[in-house]
Amino acid sequence: MRILLRMVIRPPSPSLSLFALLAVFMISSAPAAERTAERYVVSRWGMEDGLPQSSVNDILQTRDGYIWFSTHGGLVRFDGTAFTTFDRNNTPGMRSDRLLGLFEASDGALWLSSEDGFMEFRDGRCTPYLIVHDGLVYSPSMVAQDARGVMWLSVNGVPYRRMGDRFERQNVRTDTALARRATDDPGGVWLMHDFDLLRTVGDTIVRVADLRGRLSSTVREGVEHPAGSGVVYMATNGDGVARYEEGRLTLYSESEGLTSRFALRVIPDRGGGLWTVCYNGIARWNGDGFAPFDEVPANGQDQITSIMKDGEGNYWIGTPNRGLFRVRPSPLWTIGSADGLKNTKMLSLTRRRDGTFLFATNCGGVYEWSGGRAVPSAVNAFLPNLCVWSVFEDSKGRFWFGAQVLYRTSSLTSPGRMFDSTDGFTGRDVFAVTEDSRGIIWIGCLNGLFRYDGERFRRYSTADGLSYNDVRTIVEDASG
Template identity: 25%
Template sequence: MQNWFGGFLICVFCAASAYAEKYHFDSRDTDSGLPQNSVKAILQTRDGYLWFTTLDGAVRYDGAKFTVFNTTNSPGIRSNRFANIYESTDGALWLGTEDGGLTRYQNGEFHSFSVAEGLPHNLVKTIAGDENGELLVGTHNAVGRLKNNAFEILFKQPKPDRTYFGKSPNGLWFWDNTAYYRLKNGNLEAYPSSDALNSEYTSVIFEDRAGDLWIGRRDGGLYKLKGGDFHSPWQFFPLEQHFTSAFQDRQGQMWFGTASGALYVLENERFVELIKPQESSTSDAITGNGIIAIYQDREGTIWCGTFARGLKQLNREIITVLTTADGLVSDNVSAILEMSASEIWIAANNLSRYKDGKFTNYVEPKAAFSLAEDRDGALWIGAIDGLLRFKDEKFTDFGEPIKKLLGTNFEIYDIHPDRAGNLWFGTNKGLIRLDGDGATKLFTTRDGLAGDNVKIIYEDANGDLWIGTYGGLSHFRAGKFVNYTEQNGLSGNRVRSIYEDASGTFWIGTYDRGLNRFRDGKITNYTTADGLFNDGVFQILEDERGNLWMSSNRGIYRVAKSQLEDFAAGKINVVTSVAYGKQDGLLNTECNGGTQPAGVKTRDGRLWFPTQDGVAVIDPEDVSINPLPPPVVIESAMIDRQTAAFGDELEIAPGKNDLEINYTALSFIKPEQVRFRYKLEGLNDDWIEAGNRRAAYYSYVPPGEYNFRVIAANSDGVWNESGAMIRVVVQPPFWRTWWFAALIVCSLVGLGFL
């Protein structure tokens, strides 16, 4: 036997912390809509729905809602205690129960097979397919094949009360307390238990796509048998866990769940602990957090079913947050600056310097708001009633000239060293220029400035200054201000961010009125009504892929600049935003802005944003795009608030007016950001932007024939242009039919002969 104890034990714990930071775990339970919290099996059917088995019903999930099927609402179901699930080659869904036999779901109808229909036992322990795609069913006392609705027994278990089943791509593995068994090509092979591979302590068996067999034990340890060969040397992994589930993802990586709630992935020959044990791992009984099912959906998301804690969804985190736990001086961050020495400086009441992965903190600056680097490489720190310069590890107070102009209770929101050697300060009391000779000048609304509350100062390629205030945007050139406000096209007067792209286009963000594009004297507005995730635009950073990243009170979001340009040109009427929040790694979705820099793109291309709980860091190159358009399904319809049956056609009787059509799109990556468009061809041939609403409403549809079409895009804006369609036929009242009109004509003609 090969015993790689030391090497693998070290790898488990060395890799765990680094890998675990990449995932966020969202939980769903009865509070979310599950009928019961034991999720025993998970499957995505070919139509795109996710199905879960629980002990109080079978559950279908579309990303927005759980639909429960049970004995109360679904004729054909004989028991709510569902345990396993399988989709056969003909598209039928098969569900095994603990006491109600085998249930088939096909063409919207359920049908159950029990002892009365020839099933050997009503406890179904496993459902699988053989090499020919035929259905194998393991019950409490026998294994057989279901063919043409008849059950053919292949063999009976020698010890039914001690028999457990594993997972295999083809065929079937099971075991009892004396041996392991494999059903393959119609033949049953037995492998007697040995001292090392004692089947009595086996808790899970999984055969991977390479034919290797994984055997997990309830007393700790995991075996790998190459090619499923019991006679060759095997590998042993000494994880002290009671293993309860195993799964192989599409990338070939193996995942393992345990009774304690721990989740492991084997990556590059190393075991990584993604979820730490939640409960004792020594008990033979599966505890509440025990992971009893693992599954990967078509978009790559990993799902885990637990014994009594519902469902867990693993979302890959793209945001790393640096906090006081990492050494940051304070979690409430105001401004972030990268200096020429490749140091990151962070204003968070006091001051932190981040270099080579380590923080150095300085407590001398109090209430630090803003940061800037001058031409000499010195750091300037703006604060409440204060201004400091930091050079050669020494702070120098420069606050006195500002105090002479403003008195007390001033706040410095931005510091800008211009190309001429002057320093400009944006404050709550106006704009200040400090020249190289120490002379100061204050500009306020009396001098033509749009507002005295100055949030940002930007110098363009021509050396002109653009000043964002809470009274609008000011362009300062040749000593004069030209202002842009709501009155001449700006979406809002509270300007917080200014960005000039390589083409010379200006992008202006506001506190609560969205984004503005400014070019050649023309302003284009973008708000949530036009597809922005949020109307707050506190900072604007462009990545190398041409996306604009923006921060707000509700998180960070990005929009493709090409879409913004197309919107400005009238080519599209809505843009797609992709939002990032807690499930992506943020500890607090509220970003800070109005103090500069309110975010920075560092030389390595990463984006840094200040938040209420630390510094959020994103590598845009590490952000994957979901390329899969979501399947679109028209689920139901209501006429005058009554459920209406339909297939390919929905018929509306005369006198019926109120129509509601419910649809969905099956994407599970940020399903709340899935977007829909629909139209009723023949009534209105233009697409209606429905946002994330999953229903269409019509208060009145005239008699006639129509096609209702709906399309959807995933959270990355990839559209399923085919979507779904049903024909809608509205029958006219009898007095508007052709035969009634003909009858009237004939009647009138007949009267003419009287």
């Protein structure tokens, strides 16, 4: 068997801080129950990185994996490395560069809402669709597609349906029986504007609810969540988020976790989540209310326009004047005082057989990682002292602690035993404990390497070939 040792030439005094280590965890290796607080890495892109404009109004990932952004400088595609801009200079048929919203149709076409109308983008070309109301060209505030592939729009409070190569205005029916039939029909879509909650059934659209008198402010947009549930969440201009379910209306505002009662958008993500974008922040639905998404890089004055979760779990956040942010779940995070550690001089950690962790600190005792927090372990009451420089759980479930002495226990909640010269152990200042593939315990000390086979200790020193007696780390390599 080959044991690799790390030896320190100039040992510090054990009464001083040996190392000032930051404990980091691989999220992928931690059990799901332990990952209660997500950590993120934030990246930002602006005009200096290839965006044509600092405004990012909407974000969409299409089925081919590209991520698209609507900006006031055109349509932008991101391939994971670089941005490509489609604007009036290089895109035939594009009427306006000032884009607001994006929608991917079932046939793969990308539909663009602009300040000057509505366009279909396909194969590098745009086809404009002019929706004229009272002599003015409008852009839709909501776009939806029913189960048949028919597109529906809400334009200035008026519903439109695509019929061939044009969109035609639709009359809204008021019929209680038809409304009930529409809500039961899984093939329809929801549209809303001001105080009207509408639902399509076939080629007909019907008012499901008139929210006048129940809301003090108008509805901007909404979404059914989860899809097919019949529950609709609506962003309002002063009532926060309104939740509609079978005639019941529930309002959520700052007291329920929103960053403002002025909600701009409600956006579902591909992971089953639901987000609310307010003018000053983002909040995520947690089943009972909303929780602010504090990882958004805002300084209190920054505004948010959109959020999208991509297929890799990254969050893309658009702003009206600071460009684009990506908030990526980090594979590593730092555990410190904010997570419960009162002593951050961590020298050793071990993953237990049940998937939880133990941390050993320099003169701060041992901590257990539980529920996303570091909590002092009950074993501290039994340890010879709290200056713990190594911790390890062996294959038999016994816990080893290295300090100025060697200590072992079978339970963190009951006393264990110390090893000393009466047991044949003469090590001083225990810095490393591990177990090899044959079940042998190895202990690295200030005065050499010790081997314990369960019955007796044997010491190895410079006389046995070590280059130095101070052993701090022990690793068994792949060859055993």
